[in-house]
Amino acid sequence: MSVATLPAVRGRLTENAPLAPLVWFKSGGSAKWLFEPADRDDLSDFLVALDPDVPVMGLGLGSNLIVRDGGFPGVVVRLGKALAKVEKLDDLTLRCGGGASGILVSSTARDAGIGGLEFLRSIPGTVGGFVRMNGGAYGREVKDILVECEVVLRSGARRTLALEALGYTYRHSELPEGAIVVSATFRGHAEEPSVIQAEMDRIAQSREESQPLRSRTGGSTFKNPPGDKAWRLVDEAGCRGLMVGGAQVSEKHCNFLLNLGAATSADIEALGEEVRRRVKDKSGVTLEWEIQRVGVA
Incomplete structure (x- = not known):
C-alpha cells in the first residue's frame, strides 16, 4: 500500500518517514507512514477509511520510547499545533490538546492561578502520552488531576472517557490499543501564581541536579x-x-x-x-x- 492508495487527508502524510530525529534517543528505523492530521476530524476520517489491519501508534515528543531499528510497519500519528492548544474552561479547569507539552500545560495553569499541575513541568512529553501512561512525578500523577479525555479509536470513532473509565494504575491505563488521545480536561485548585512558579522552579532545579537532561x-x-x-x-x-x-x-x-x-x-x-x-x-x-x-x- 502506497500513500496514493491511503485515505485522503487534509494534513500531512509521509511515506517511509525516519523516526530517529523525532525521538529523544535519536535511534531507530522509519515509520511506513507518518501522519500529522490537520485536526481531530481529519484524524477520525482517516482512521475510519484505513484498512483495519494496519497498525496505528501515537507519537508525542518521543521521550519515553524506543523505536526498534526495523521501524514501525504501520501509521505513526503525530499531533501538531492544531491539537496542542490549552484553554481555560473555568477558574480551576483546563482543556488541553493531545499534542500540548507538559511545560505548556503547567505554565498556562500557573498564569490562570490553577495549582496542582506543577508536576507536569517535569514530564518530558505531551498530553496524549502522559494521559495514556498515567504519567507522574514528585508525588503526583495524571489520575490526580484528570476529569476526562477525548480519544479517537483505531476504528475512527470518537469517545469521551471519564477518569473512572481509564482503569489507571501505576504508569498504566486501559486505553484501547491504537487509540489516540486528542484532548484532556484537567482540574486543579486555586493558588497564587507566585507559589505555583516557586514549585515549578523547585522541580526544575531538582531535575537539573539529578537527571542527565542534555543527553x-x-x-x-x-x-x-x-x-x-x-x-x-x-x-x-x-x-x-x-x-x-x-x-x-x-x-x-x-x-x-x-x-x-x-x-x-x-x-x-x-x-x-x-x-x-x-x-x-x-x-x-x-x-x-x-x-x-x-x-x-
Whole structure:
C-alpha cells in the first residue's frame, strides 16, 4: 500500500518517514507512514477509511520510547499545533490538546492561578502520552488531576472517557490499543501564581541536579517496584555506567539509559535487558520496562 492508495487527508502524510530525529534517543528505523492530521476530524476520517489491519501508534515528543531499528510497519500519528492548544474552561479547569507539552500545560495553569499541575513541568512529553501512561512525578500523577479525555479509536470513532473509565494504575491505563488521545480536561485548585512558579522552579532545579537532561536518553527506564526505587536496585546490581555497544547506563541517574552517539536501538534495548537480568540475579526483583518499545527489531 502506497500513500496514493491511503485515505485522503487534509494534513500531512509521509511515506517511509525516519523516526530517529523525532525521538529523544535519536535511534531507530522509519515509520511506513507518518501522519500529522490537520485536526481531530481529519484524524477520525482517516482512521475510519484505513484498512483495519494496519497498525496505528501515537507519537508525542518521543521521550519515553524506543523505536526498534526495523521501524514501525504501520501509521505513526503525530499531533501538531492544531491539537496542542490549552484553554481555560473555568477558574480551576483546563482543556488541553493531545499534542500540548507538559511545560505548556503547567505554565498556562500557573498564569490562570490553577495549582496542582506543577508536576507536569517535569514530564518530558505531551498530553496524549502522559494521559495514556498515567504519567507522574514528585508525588503526583495524571489520575490526580484528570476529569476526562477525548480519544479517537483505531476504528475512527470518537469517545469521551471519564477518569473512572481509564482503569489507571501505576504508569498504566486501559486505553484501547491504537487509540489516540486528542484532548484532556484537567482540574486543579486555586493558588497564587507566585507559589505555583516557586514549585515549578523547585522541580526544575531538582531535575537539573539529578537527571542527565542534555543527553540522548529516554527518561525513566524502569518502573519503581512496590516499596523500592528502580535506580537503587540498578545501582546495587553494579550497573551504573554499564555499556552495551554505544549505549550506557547513566552515571548521574542509573534509571536512565543513554545513547552516547552511535547506539542502535538494539544496543539500548539489550542494555536494558542486561540490567534487568543483573537486578534479578542480585535482588530477586524483576524490573518492568517503563519505556515503551515499538516496531520491528
